[in-house]
Amino acid sequence: MDTSFAIDLDAPRREVQFPDGIPVKFRGEQFLFPAELPADALDPILSDELGLVELLGEVIESADGDAGVAEVVTALFRRPTLPRQLLAAIRETYAILLDGQHEAFTKKRPSVPDYVRLTIGLVKVYGVELGKLFRSADSSANDSQTSSPTSPASTESTPDVSGFVPDNPDSLESDG
Template identity: 70%
Template sequence: MSFVIDLDAERREVQYPNGIPVRFSGEQFIFPAELPAEVLDPILSDELDLVGLLGDVIESAEGDAGVKEVVNALFRRPSLPRKFLAAVRQSYEILLGDQYKDFLAARPSIGDYVRLTTGLAKVYGVELGKLFRSADSSENASETSSQTSPASTTDSTPEASGSAPDSPDSSDSAG
């Protein structure tokens, strides 16, 4: 039997069986080989309301948001930057577990968080833009897929809607 989705297939643990090693401030930190789903909980919390912020920005700009709209939305939520930083720290605490205190002791800067998050996103294969993209937006971003052109299906697609290709003995089968 073949599966459309095989969650038991080879995972990142095979590439990084002991976790993902990261060097920071002369220390080594080990991140989990697979990104735990709960790591997004602090970022997607109702208290932080980033989705609401994005909705306000898009609504205020009628779909064409610029820097001005983003800044205005941020000023309407003056505690958001502090809450966002707390959410980022909570996410790293989930990822690092017992190593988190040592990580904080190394005093990561905002740039460190940005570089580390960007690097981990690449290793984990996560693109935040795709996580928040609406379901009706479909784009072929796969390296192994290709768009199907109408020319490639003309020989196998019936001309009339609902018609089936001729097959011998199809009417003789008495199921």
């Protein structure tokens, strides 16, 4: 039986800097965030009920792609319940990320600036930005902090430790 996979999501990933989780010190206590961003962690922020994606689209459209603070504030005043809903979504996201530790974290009474600093720090470690998540599929720019362009002389685009096998049709055939 051939045990090679076209994509092996269980293989070690070179971009994971903290295989046991991301340690965060907050008010004298350590909290451990997942080593990789779980897909469901963004669900509260991207929910249809919150409508944040729609709001951002509206702000950008109203400012012809050059949105500033005034446009954001105007859009928020059109949705007076949004700030409270957004804070609830952020708390729910952190509950997902801090599975089993969330109660201890909230007992430390994090402030809005604490959530902002923590989010900025986690975005840097995870190497994920919402704008990059929703960039068009035909974009070839590589702005990721965790990857580098492949050399033109290279025949394989990714080392085996990344969890991906190079795009090679022969590798998908089985010996029987």
